[in-house]
Amino acid sequence: MQEDFLHYIWKHKKIEINNLKAVTGETVTINTVGQHNQNSGPDFFNAQLNIDEQLWAGNVEIHVKSSDWFLHNHEQDKAYDNVILHVVWEHDTDVYRKDNTVIPTLELKGLIDKTISENYEKLFVEQDKWINCEHDFMSTDNFVLQNWLERLFLERLERKAKTIELLLKESQNDWEAVLFKMLSKNFGLKVNGDSFFSMAKSIDFSIVRKTQSDQKTLEALFFGQAGLLNKDIEDTYYLGLVKEYQFLKQKFKLENKRVLPFQFFRLRPSNFPTIRLSQLAGLYYEHQNLFSKIIETNHIGDFHKLFKVTTSKFWETHYTFQKESKSLKKTLTRSFVDLLVINTIIPLKFCYAKQKGQRMDSEIFKIATSIISERNGIIDAFNGLKEISKSALDSQALIQLKTEYCDKNKCLQCAIGNSLIIKQ
Template sequence: MQEDFLHYIWKHKKIQINKLKTANGETIIVNTVGHHNLNSGPDFFNAQLTIGNQLWAGNVEIHLKSSDWFLHNHEKDKAYDNVILHVVWEHDTDVFRKDQTIIPTLELKGFISEGVLDNYEKLFFKPNKWINCEYDFASSDDFVLNNWLERLYLERLERKTKEIEALLTASKNDWEAVLFKMLAKNFGLKVNGDSFFSLAKSIDFSILRKSQSDQQTLEALLFGQSGLLNQETEEPYSISLVKEYQFLKQKFKLENTHVLPCYFFRLRPSNFPTIRLSQLASLYYEHQNLFSEILETNHLDHYYKLLKVSTSKFWETHYTFQKKSKLSKKVLTKPFMDLLLINTILPLKFCYAKQKGEIINSDIIKIAVSITSEKNSIIDAFNNLKKVSKSALDSQALIQLKTAYCDKNKCLQCAVGNALIIK
């Protein structure tokens, strides 16, 4: 038995609410259960209860055993002077006020149905499961699950908002600079994400702005700061980039000592850092006011047109500076554009609207529902239990569900867990 479960039972009145009696036999009528307090102090504030013939207004404290009151030293804490009811699983001792009158105690043991207890035990205490509701997730109600996933998606956007706000603080509220940093990280994917992010942080956005009217200058800036121009080569294009970068480095006093190295190992050629940096340079070359264009765009097809860029001409016949390859136009693919939308553009638009006091949840949700579901181990595992992930909204929500709820055993705060306990 966990104390959180007793909080859940009291908060949602999952008890025989019309039959409640104190340990001394007085009837209890619950007018309001109070406001759940997640900080220090009594567990529920401002409850209203009728105990016997007396109406009480005050706080409710919950423990597994009555004796936990003394174990936690509540008798010495003034914050507990206004407790009107002690709710426990097992009543093993009386608890007194300072005037030596007994604080009424409700022992929950006899007021919770066997079915709810069995469901609780089944959910929490069967070992070796990927998630607690692994054996019952497939039976979850579609309406409950779909509504919960939408809430989880917005919750995940809120979490990402905090990360964006931290970047805004570091960038002195420069939204363009934050967009560049986030895009750079996502262009690097998992292998080079941290490297590209450190690269973006090493360049003041004003320098990129001054360089974006020339595609080769942009590539020289990005390749030079990344350290990819340090290798010896006789390739004319590479040599021209080196000369351009040396000029930029001196002009803008650039430093790249804290930029993490890029990796090629175990990457598909299309994901080589050379290709992704050239595409990132093309995006900023072709769109001089990228942040404004993103804010003005509200349709998925328009986003695809905005993001449909390719490398510069040199990279159509190269994957590295050292070796020529078969001619191929290396454009951003739809799955890659989807990742940029999911991880950068939609969270940034959500955060920007929030800071402006605007609510665009429905617009964001409409786009997220139109994007294909991501594929990863978490999504695959959920889909093996129940075919649930049909869109990017679903896949992002399921990632939030697994990491913020399942992994932390927060089943009592989960709509699916709630439904399974009371079914």
């Protein structure tokens, strides 16, 4: 028996609440169970109970055994002086207040529905499962599942919003500067995301504003800060970038000591940082006030048009500075733009609306559901249990479910886990 399960039972009143009696015989009537406390101190604050017809307001503490009160040294902690009821699975000793009166104890053993206990045990008893409910995930009610996925999607946006809010604080609320950093990170994808992010953070966005009228100047800025212009290469384009970067470095007093190394190993050539940096330069060369345009755009087709940018001429016949390749116009693909919308645009729109005191959940849901589901190990595994992930909203929600609930055994805080526990 776990305390988390007893918290769940108390919070949701999953016991026969009529004719409750403390172990010492007092009648207990639950008016309100109190506010669940996730931090230190009693488990539930501000509960209201009638104990033998006397109304009590105070805190409730929950343990597996009554003696855990002393095991956790609560008798020495003033935070527990206002406990009005001790709720336990098994009562094995009395617990006293400082005035030597007994704190009423409610023993739950025998009060919890046997089916609920068995369903709970079933979730956690088997080992070596990908997720605790993998044998029953398919049977989850579709209505419960869809509503839970929408909530998880918003939870994931809230988590991403914290990163954006921190960047806003660092940039004195410059949304364009935050967009640049977030876009840069996602242009680097998983392998080079941190490197691209560190490159973007090494450049004050005012410098991007001053140089974005010339694509080659932007490329020199990005390649130079990325540490990709320090080789001995005899090429006119390359030498031109080196010369331009040296000028920019001196003019703007640039430093790149904290920029992380860029990786080429095991990447498709189309994802080489050289190509992505040139495309990023092309994006900012094509669009002034990009953030405003993004806020005004609400359809995925329009985002595909907005991000229809390509590399400079040199990169049409190169993937690296040294080696020439077959001529190919390297435009941002629809699938790549979808990833930018999922990981940058939607979180920024959400955070911007939140800061303005507006709600645009329906608009964000519409964008997310118009993008095809991502494919990765987590999504494929969930789809193997139940074909569920159709859109980006679903895939983002399932990533949140796996990383923040399944991996942390938070089944009691999960709508799916709850539905399986109370299933008859």
